Amino acid sequence: MSVILELTKVTKRFGGLVAVNAVDLRIETGSISSVIGPNGAGKTTIFNTITGIYKPEEGDIRFDGQTIVGMRPDRITAQGMCRTFQNIRLFHNMTVLENILVGAHTRTPSTAWGAVLRTRHFKQAEEEARQEAQRLLLYVGLPRGLGDQLARNLPYGQQRRVEIARALASKPKLILLDEPTAGMNPQETESATRLFRKLRDDLGITVVLIEHDMKVVMGISERISVIDYGQKIAEGTPAEVRKDQRVIEAYLGRHAESTTISMH
Ligand SMILES: Nc1ncnc2c1ncn2[C@@H]1O[C@H](COP(=O)(O)OP(=O)(O)O)[C@@H](O)[C@H]1O
Ligand SMILES: [Mg+2]
Numbered sequence: 236m237s238v239i240l241e242l243t244k245v246t247k248r249f250g251g252l253v254a255v256n257a258v259d260l261r262i263e264t265g266s267i268s269s270v271i272g273p274n275g276a277g278k279t280t281i282f283n284t285i286t287g288i289y290k291p292e293e294g295d296i297r298f299d300g301q302t303i304v305g306m307r308p309d310r311i312t313a314q315g316m317c318r319t320f321q322n323i324r325l326f327h328n329m330t331v332l333e334n335i336l337v338g339a340h341t342r343t344p345s346t347a348w349g350a351v352l353r354t355r356h357f358k359q360a361e362e363e364a365r366q367e368a369q370r371l372l373l374y375v376g377l378p379r380g381l382g383d384q385l386a387r388n389l390p391y392g393q394q395r396r397v398e399i400a401r402a403l404a405s406k407p408k409l410i411l412l413d414e415p416t417a418g419m420n421p422q423e424t425e426s427a428t429r430l431f432r433k434l435r436d437d438l439g440i441t442v443v444l445i446e447h448d449m450k451v452v453m454g455i456s457e458r459i460s461v462i463d464y465g466q467k468i469a470e471g472t473p474a475e476v477r478k479d480q481r482v483i484e485a486y487l488g489r490h491a492e493s494t495t496i497s498m499h
Contacts, residue, residue: 239264239409239441240285243455245294247277247284254280257294258464261410265436266440269452271476272462273485275326279321280410281462286318287311292408299408315408319398319415324366327384332382337366338404371400376430399430409441410434416448424448428455453477461485464478 246253255277261310270278283289283478285296287308298306303311317338320342325334372382375396381389386397395415400408412431416424428451434440446452453457453473461469463485469476476482 236437238262238265239299240443241295241297242285243295243297245284245291245296246280247280247289247291253465254255255284255460258462258467260460262441262443263328263458264408265435265439265441266457267431267444267455268458268460269444269446269456270460270462271446272454272468273327276407277460277465279413280465281444282413284286284314285411292436295463307322307475312405312407315406316411317402317407317409318411319413321413321417323391323394323398324376324402325394327385327387327396329386331372331377331386331389332365332368334386334397335371335400335404336356336364338369338401339364368404372397375400375430376426391418392420395419395427396430403438403440404435407440412434412442412444412446414444414445414447416451424451431455436462 238261240260242258244259245255246257247255258277258281260270260281268269268452270281272278280289284291285303287303287306288309290305294304295302298311298314298316299443301314306314326337329337335417343416350461369382373379377396377400378394386394389397395418399410399412399415408487415431416427419427431442431444432455435442444452444456459471459473459476460467461482463481468481468485469479483490
């Protein structure tokens with residue numbers, strides 16, 4: 236089995252807080268895995284560190300055999316890694332299709348002069364990108380006519396799909412999804428889960444999810460890594476993780492703590 240993404244002893248601090256503490260992670264090519272853990276455990280920070288938003292103070296991150304530590308986010312995207320955000324980051328005053336086209340930007344080799352002069356080559360590339368964006372819109376399960384609507388007018392569940400379409404427009408090998416079913420009802424969650432599986436089964440994209448919905452996590456993941464207070468405390472198949480005593484304690488412990496906090 237080849238490994239597409241490998242984190243070795245990755246540490247990310249914010250001042251005195253060690254948000255990610257010497258985390259090792261190996262993601263096999265073509266797998267579906269999940270990163271889980273209580274709120275504030277450091278999951279999003281791991282994604283932010285992988286995608287170049289933060290530079291880790293220590294450790295190495297290798298993508299496709301090459302170290303990506305210190306590489307700019309757009310360069311990492313161009314290498315074939317894309318993501319969605321826990322808090323949806325669409326351009327709200329742009330249409331759905333325009334938002335998807337933003338994702339294709341790293342792939343469209345249009346020079347500034349091409350845009351100014353509107354050369355035949357430029358117009359052709361632009362038209363092809365639009366058609367591809369339209370295909371992606373349908374692929375993620377959005378209705379055909381939606382492309383011209385403003386992103387902000389879409390319900391939450393559809394906005395999440397637009398984010399996935401935008402991520403796919405960069406033609407990724409690996410997609411990182413940060414809480415992609417947050418705010419969805421059970422039907423939307425189920426249909427989104429089918430889409431995540433399709434990304435791997437049809438398109439061969441390696442999928443890594445941060446997910447709080449245990450039904451989704453246990454149903455879709457081949458491997459689960461559990462993070463608590465910035466550290467990886469357990470790892471394995473859903474069956475292994477579910478009965479791991481440290482995992483049970485991490486969830487129950489944090490739950491008791493939040494109950495206490497809410498009482499004050
Ligand atoms: N940019 C930042 N500056 C300071 N602290 C941060 C920053 N981002 C995250 N943190 C802190 O790091 C910890 C982990 O946060 P996060 O990765 O968002 O957790 P999770 O995604 O698991 O809920 C939290 O204590 C959070 O407050
Ligand atoms: Mg998070």
